[in-house]
Amino acid sequence: MAKLMTEQRFASPDDVYQLLIDSHRDLTPDQSTRLNAKLILLLANHIGDAEVLAEALRVARQGVE
Template identity: 45%
Template sequence: MPLLHEPNIADPDGFYESLIEHQRDLDDTQAREFQARLLLILANQVGDRQVLDQALRLARDAGGPRTSSAGLRPAVGPGAQPGR
């Protein structure tokens, strides 16, 4: 299974809201731990090591809220300005 480069989340705005809501009352350490647990849960769901390695490289290369070579941009919060 190749890494998807096109948006594939049904209701991405709703998902983003839910992601933020699940971290709302967490301090920075708890939020990082939550994100790590979520990452491992989703990685297990994907399961394909080649896809996971591609995703790791893409996330590392993206490095910030700018468009990557794959055309994907990390999620940015409300009011954030793309490319900054």
Template identity: 50%
Template sequence: MSRLELSPNFSDPDAFYAALTEAHRERSEADSERINARLILLLANHIGEQQVLEEALSIAAADSEQPR
């Protein structure tokens, strides 16, 4: 049973960030939301394990509840 990897695991985080921001450049808010939704579903499919996905969702949802 896998656990969610929480340690830094990017081979090149700056390159990924640059590609992500470029994918959103000059897009409408609705287009950006569609890109994010598709990206989430593609990565969730790649992970595949329900328990890992639920752990990630729980962590992401808890973080969004924190005051800013």
């Protein structure tokens, strides 16, 4: 069974975090929401595994409600 990888995987974590933040620069909250939705769809397809996605969604939802 495919498993969601949660250990640190980036060579340079700070660069990746900055990439995410910078991509939203100058966007309105609505535009950012659109960007995020497209990003999620692109990454979900890249992962290509519904089980991993389901696990990621489960973890992401923790503490939200």
